Amino acid sequence: MSTENATTGTDDELDRRNQILAAANECFAQLGHQRTSVQDVARVAGVSRGTVYRYFTDRDKLIDAAIEYGAQAFYSEVAEAMERESTLAEQLGALAETHATILLSHRTRNRLMADDDAFMRQIIADSDSAIRRTTTFLEPYVKDAQRRGEVGAGVEVLAASEWLARVIYSLTTVNEGICFDMEKPETVRRYVATFAVNGLR
Secondary structure, eight states: OOHHHHHHHHHHHHHHHHHHHHHHHHHHHHHOTTTOOHHHHHHHHTSOHHHHHHHOSSHHHHHHHHHHHHHHHHHHHHHHHHHTOSSHHHHHHHHHHHHHHHHHHHHHHSOOGGGOHHHHHHHHHTHHHHHHHHHHHHHHHHHHHHHHTSSOTTSOHHHHHHHHHHHHHHGGGOSSOSSSOTTSHHHHHHHHHHHTTGGGO
16 A cells, blocks of 8 residues: 555545544534433434444443534634734633633534533533643733733743633623623623633732
């Protein structure tokens, strides 16, 4: 087999794996994590159950990989939105708006998260991992903001990043805000952009 054919084969394998993971995330949005079966994922991906098991030896490994795949897609989308902003406050606003838009999409396709017990259990179970991922994602943004003087020189970057990650993550459990409307992501953006960085000066 030539190097070119080997590379194509590897690319095809990666594409098929990503196809399965994207299908799993689509199933999560429609059914919730707990109700999603391997058969559901195979159907949405347009492959056999055997093909799914070829890439993932059991359902738990598929779920874990799909959550990580979804997180990477989320952070890629968020990074693109944040790239257009010049201050940490504006960047966090863009992150919050993107997050709120995704939550709104979930709620529109299904029912309110407060009524989706399985989804809420998954959110709680994944909370520590999600906050760690977001903290790691935010660290370079906070560090750059500190260099620009937007964050106090004495503020610990890791702690500040975790604080901001927890602020953003807390939006996941909100159905009705007092000073913002979860059904209008631009209001979430303004709320976070106005207040989130104030404690870091």
